[in-house]
Amino acid sequence: MNGLAIHDLSVRYGRRDVLRGLSAGPLPRGEITALLGPNGSGKSTLLRTLAGLAKPAAGSLTLDGAPLALTAASARSHSVVYLPQALPAGVRLQVLESVLVAARAGRDPALRERTGTAAQRDLATAHATLERLDIATLANRSLDELSGGQRQLVGIAQALVREPQVLLLDEPLSALDLNHQYQVMAVLRDVTRERGIATVVVLHDINAALRACDRAMLLHDGHIAHFGPSAEVVTPASLAQVFGVRARIEPCSRGLHQVLIDGIADRQGIASRHTR
Numbered sequence: 001m002n003g004l005a006i007h008d009l010s011v012r013y014g015r016r017d018v019l020r021g022l023s024a025g026p027l028p029r030g031e032i033t034a035l036l037g038p039n040g041s042g043k044s045t046l047l048r049t050l051a052g053l054a055k056p057a058a059g060s061l062t063l064d065g066a067p068l069a070l071t072a073a074s075a076r077s078h079s080v081v082y083l084p085q086a087l088p089a090g091v092r093l094q095v096l097e098s099v100l101v102a103a104r105a106g107r108d109p110a111l112r113e114r115t116g117t118a119a120q121r122d123l124a125t126a127h128a129t130l131e132r133l134d135i136a137t138l139a140n141r142s143l144d145e146l147s148g149g150q151r152q153l154v155g156i157a158q159a160l161v162r163e164p165q166v167l168l169l170d171e172p173l174s175a176l177d178l179n180h181q182y183q184v185m186a187v188l189r190d191v192t193r194e195r196g197i198a199t200v201v202v203l204h205d206i207n208a209a210l211r212a213c214d215r216a217m218l219l220h221d222g223h224i225a226h227f228g229p230s231a232e233v234v235t236p237a238s239l240a241q242v243f244g245v246r247a248r249i250e251p252c253s254r255g256l257h258q259v260l261i262d263g264i265a266d267r268q269g270i271a272s273r274h275t276r
């Protein structure tokens with residue numbers, strides 16, 4: 001199947017193994033995989049490794065069955081786009097300008113046209129992306145004058161205009177209000193399907209993962225504890241094991257599944273306390 005696959009990947013910082021022998025895949029094109037796990041479980045490390053920004057101690061990656069070398073340059077040539085958890089501050093560009101720069105950077109330098117048509121196409125794409133993310137009114141504002149959430153939306157726009165084949169987003173909803181969280185996940189779903197992108201999104205909102213992501217990968221203790229269709233792998237048992245919470249999963253009136261947290265589980269994953 002086409003998509004991104006992880007083969008026996010290990011990553012260490014100094015002498016400490018953070019990820020040990022991870023294998024999964026494929027993470028199919030046209031689908032969103034939610035990367036879930038506790039603080040410090042290695043989600044950002046895995047995403048940075050997929051982006052070629054952290055060097056693994058062992059293992060390999062493939063995209064559509066072909067090796068994807070684990071270097072930033074190689075990842076770029078395969079159009080792997082990564083949005084970090086913390087966005088850079090102090091950038092003086094205007095919003096539209098920054099999105100245009102990203103659109104140009106996303107093109108293969110060998111194919112980069114310098115014609116008026118290419119520039120017009122970039123401009124149209126940039127405007128359409130800002131519109132789609134509900135931030136067209138920010139086009140002429142300076143990046144360093146934006147709120148945290150507005151800057152996060154611009155970061156997502158910059159990632160989308162690069163037209164990736166693999167899209168890696170680290171907590172893209174962390175600064176967004178309810179309305180924008182919903183809109184961003186809807187746009188990601190549409191774009192992922194339309195363009196056949198293999199999208200991986202780190203989330204702490206399990207309900208967003210259940211609602212908008214096709215698959216979920218749960219990291220725990222340096223391993224992939226669960227990987228599969230979201231509704232199958234996000235269960236009270238897996239949430240107790242991975243997050244140490246006592247959870248219920250109940251259908252809402254629209255038939256979607258919702259996670260409700262009742263308390264903290266003990267180390268065996270059995271409820272020990274009620275917090276309500």
Ligand SMILES: Nc1ncnc2c1ncn2[C@@H]1O[C@H](COP(=O)(O)OP(=O)(O)OP(=O)(O)O)[C@@H](O)[C@H]1O
Nearest residue numbers: 013014018037038039040041042043044045046085
């Ligand atoms: N540059 C680094 N040098 C040394 N250790 C690091 C480095 N970056 C992360 N770590 C450690 O690696 C582990 C995994 O960190 P990582 O940032 O991948 O976690 P995470 O799952 O993204 O957590 P969070 O949900 O808090 O963002 C943590 O124990 C962290 O302290």
Ligand SMILES: [Mg+2]
Nearest residue numbers: 043044045085
């Ligand atoms: Mg992180």
